[in-house]
Amino acid sequence: MSDRKPPPHPELAWTLAAELRAIFRKLKLRAREQGGRSDLTLSQVAVLLRLEQDGAATVSSLARAEAMRPQSMSAIVTPLQESGLVRGVPDPSDGRQTLISLTPKYLKWLEEGRAARQDWLTTTISQKLSFQEQEKLREGLKLLARLIED
Numbered sequence: 001m002s003d004r005k006p007p008p009h010p011e012l013a014w015t016l017a018a019e020l021r022a023i024f025r026k027l028k029l030r031a032r033e034q035g036g037r038s039d040l041t042l043s044q045v046a047v048l049l050r051l052e053q054d055g056a057a058t059v060s061s062l063a064r065a066e067a068m069r070p071q072s073m074s075a076i077v078t079p080l081q082e083s084g085l086v087r088g089v090p091d092p093s094d095g096r097q098t099l100i101s102l103t104p105k106y107l108k109w110l111e112e113g114r115a116a117r118q119d120w121l122t123t124t125i126s127q128k129l130s131f132q133e134q135e136k137l138r139e140g141l142k143l144l145a146r147l148i149e150d
Helices: 010-035 042-054 059-065 070-082 105-128 131-147
Strands: 088-093 094-102
Touching: 010 088, 010 105, 042 070, 042 088, 042 094, 059 070, 059 094, 070 088
Parallel strands: none
Antiparallel strands: 088 094
């Protein structure tokens, strides 16, 4: 049995959680508009992020990681190759396989997108919030950080 007491205001917590989710969703969409990812599908973004996080991979291993068939993953990877965001090179340990990796073009595009989102958010905060409101936002961010602490 837990010694934790029930929250004093569960209705308020529920409302705050719903509002946070809605605000974060809108913020994410607005930031995405600024960063140039709008022309990629969610599946393509997932593949790019996986390659960024895990490094080069075969189409088959990407398909397993995303729980799909290799043929479906090929249909996602091909346009990324055609756009120059990823490239395929023979796997040194198995020449029959092709390793898909990120290109310098992708890394530049990613850096520019992140910089554009940072610039947009910085400008928006500066233009829409007074210094005192920015200080309040800083305090609110500390509270949000506590929500995700382990």
